[in-house]
Structures are given as structure tokens and as C-alpha cells.
Amino acid sequence: MDSARFQIDRADVPCGLRERDEPLSASCEQERAIQPSPELAVIIPTLNEAGNIGTLMDRLRQALAGISWEVVFVDDDSKDGTIDFIRRLALRDHRICGIRRIGRRGLAGACMEGILSSSAPIVAVMDADLQHDERRLAEMLAILKSGEADLVVATRFDDGGGANGGLSRIRHLGSRLAIRLAQILLGVVLTDPMSGFFMTRREIVERVAPRLSQHGFKILLDIVASSPAAIRTEEVPFTFPPRLHGESKLDASVVTEYLGLVVAKASGDLISARFLLFGLVGFCGVIVHLTVLYLLLRQELSFVVAQTGAMLGAMLFNFTLNNALTYRDRRRRGWRFVTGLILFASLCSVGVIAGVGVSAALYQDSPQWWLDGIAGALVGALWNYVTNSAITWRAH
Numbered sequence: 001m002d003s004a005r006f007q008i009d010r011a012d013v014p015c016g017l018r019e020r021d022e023p024l025s026a027s028c029e030q031e032r033a034i035q036p037s038p039e040l041a042v043i044i045p046t047l048n049e050a051g052n053i054g055t056l057m058d059r060l061r062q063a064l065a066g067i068s069w070e071v072v073f074v075d076d077d078s079k080d081g082t083i084d085f086i087r088r089l090a091l092r093d094h095r096i097c098g099i100r101r102i103g104r105r106g107l108a109g110a111c112m113e114g115i116l117s118s119s120a121p122i123v124a125v126m127d128a129d130l131q132h133d134e135r136r137l138a139e140m141l142a143i144l145k146s147g148e149a150d151l152v153v154a155t156r157f158d159d160g161g162g163a164n165g166g167l168s169r170i171r172h173l174g175s176r177l178a179i180r181l182a183q184i185l186l187g188v189v190l191t192d193p194m195s196g197f198f199m200t201r202r203e204i205v206e207r208v209a210p211r212l213s214q215h216g217f218k219i220l221l222d223i224v225a226s227s228p229a230a231i232r233t234e235e236v237p238f239t240f241p242p243r244l245h246g247e248s249k250l251d252a253s254v255v256t257e258y259l260g261l262v263v264a265k266a267s268g269d270l271i272s273a274r275f276l277l278f279g280l281v282g283f284c285g286v287i288v289h290l291t292v293l294y295l296l297l298r299q300e301l302s303f304v305v306a307q308t309g310a311m312l313g314a315m316l317f318n319f320t321l322n323n324a325l326t327y328r329d330r331r332r333r334g335w336r337f338v339t340g341l342i343l344f345a346s347l348c349s350v351g352v353i354a355g356v357g358v359s360a361a362l363y364q365d366s367p368q369w370w371l372d373g374i375a376g377a378l379v380g381a382l383w384n385y386v387t388n389s390a391i392t393w394r395a396h
């Protein structure tokens, strides 16, 4: 074969696509200034941190001397001019860049956006408020590069780390409780799965990115709990000092979101917003049931006939609403609607039997009608949800 025909004239190849060690032609000489993508990207979410950015960058420059790095700030349209400050710094140092997000809030989403914006093979996430010790970064990078671990977490609760400086007593206690919960329910081995200071290979995050929650503070826990295989992890301790400027954004909704994440991940993502919607539809179904029963009884039908009609009505109501709302992404139409209704009715009948069985057994031991009734209803609801998710509206 005439191999010459397949040879590429290197002069035609854009300079940026050339091999790293290929000699530059004269036309590429001016592109000598082009730098390859840095090895490490430090992602820093910001919300009203103008007072901290200057000091933080001074410290980072010192801590990262000798490393090829970039810093990506992800700002959720702070009102204190944080992004203007970042832009001014970036004009003088091309290794700094800022993403300004408008109309969006959320620490986890901001971190994800920063990570996915970078092409650096290694990414770190840290806070902007000087509470994370940037001097740990070089050590974390060395561990990753040595190949000993795929994720390095700077932890506040390790032997050498300090947890009391920046955390109030109550928060310390809450933090510990949340950590125990994650360890027990998710089998997460991290000492501090709530840490917002870690470093990993970008590829690891890219892999789980579509499954991660955009809300809440718990990006690290989410990455670890969503990964199909266990991630080899190392921890380095650090001291968590008090905040100097600005205030913490961690509040009750953050804790609620964290608990939601633990429940979702512990149930293999089954119990989620979808489950809550399923429960809400079920609750409305009970009201429909009672209304139909009342109306039919007024027609002077026998109780058995009226109750049967009410059950069928409620079943149709629940199925239609779940099909339209709870499982709208897996909606059944046409014939599949009819077969779905039959499946739904059959599975829910088993749910009724299971629920009655459980509450009857409980009632025998401790006759507390309302408690036993609720327990039975919960078992039935859980059965209905799990089986219908897996069968009637199974993901394709």
C-alpha cells in the first residue's frame, strides 16, 4: 500500500493538536506561549466571600509553588462584589478564573460545575473562607500522584486534626451524629464524610456526575455513596480554625438535605422525592376513597358494594396520578396504561394483605389501634412503592 498517501503533512496540523514534544514550526513559534492544561484545579465555591479572596489567593500561590495549577471560583452571584474581585485578580493572573452563576444556588452544584469546567486531571474542592488549610494541598496531591489512593480527604476529626476551633459545641455534636448515620447506613468508611475539603481524579467525578445531587453541602458523601465501586481513600488531618470574615451558610435546610441524601443513598436511590410524591398521591387516594364510599352509601347500595366501588375508584385515581406525576418520566400510554393499571391493582392488593397481616400481628402483641394501623399502612405503602417502581414503572 502506498503509505505516503496516508501521511499527514504536519504543517497542516493546528499547533494546538501537535504532540507535546514535536518541534514547533516557524508558524507555531508564536504559540510557544500556550501552556498545557494544569495538573491540578482547585475549585472554590463562593457566596459573599469578597473579604477572604485576596488573602486566600496569596496563601494558595505560596502553598502551590512548584505545582502546575489553576483556581476556579464558582460564584452564585454574590451581592458583595466577590466576582468583580475575582475578575480583577484574574486580569493579572491567567491561572485564576471565575464562573458567575445567575439564578442558581447550591454548594454541591457549584462545585460540580467548577470540576466539570476544568480539564485538569486532578481536582480539589475547598472553601473560600480560610477555614481549610491550603498547606495540605501539596501533600494531598503527592498522595494521589503516588497512586496510593484515588481520593484524599482533609479531615477535621482524624487524630491529628482539630475539630473544636471553628465548630460550636452543638454543631460538633450534630456533625458527629450525621457522620455516624452515614457510616452505619451507607457503610462509608470516611472519618469525615461531610468535609468540604478533598482532592480526587476528575475522571472519578465525571463518572458519577449525572447521578449527583445539585443541592446541599454534601458533595463528598454523594460522590463516595454514588460510586459503583469502592474508591481507594486516604485522609490527611487538618485544624479547622474560626471564620475571619463573612458568615457560615450552613443552616437547617442544609441538614435536611443531608438527611435526604443519606436516606436516598441508603435505599439505593429508591426512597427519594419520588417516594414522597407516591406517598402524597396515596394520601389523596384515601380521601378519594372515603368520598366515593360516602356518595355510594347515599345511593343506598350495600356496604360491600359501596366499599368495592370506592376501592376501585381510589385505585384508578392513584394509578392515573402516579402515572402522570410520580413516574412521569416512565409514563404508560394506550394499551400499556391498561396493562399497567392491572399490574398496579394486583401489586397493591398484595400490599393490602401484607399491611393487614403486619398490623394484625402487632395488634395481638400490643393492642394500640392507631399505632398498629399506621405501621400496617406504612408496610403496605412501602411494598406498593418498591414493587410498582420495579415492575409497573420499571426503568427501561
Ligand code: GDD
Pocket (backbone or CB within 6 Å): 044, 045, 046, 047, 048, 049, 074, 075, 076, 105, 106, 107, 110, 126, 127, 128, 129, 131, 175, 194, 195, 196, 197, 217, 218, 247, 248, 249, 250
Ligand atoms: N457558589 C456557592 N453557592 N458557594 C456557596 C454556597 C452556595 O450556595 N453556600 C456556601 N458557599 C461557599 C462559601 O462561600 C464557602 O466558600 C464554602 O461554600 C463553605 O460555606 P460555609 O458557609 O463557610 O460553610 P461552613 O464553614 O459552615 O461548612 C463547612 O463545613 C461543613 C461541614 O460541617 C464546609 O466545609 C462544608 O463544605 C462542610 O460540609
Ligand code: MN
Pocket (backbone or CB within 6 Å): 127, 129, 131, 243, 248
Ligand atoms: Mn466555612
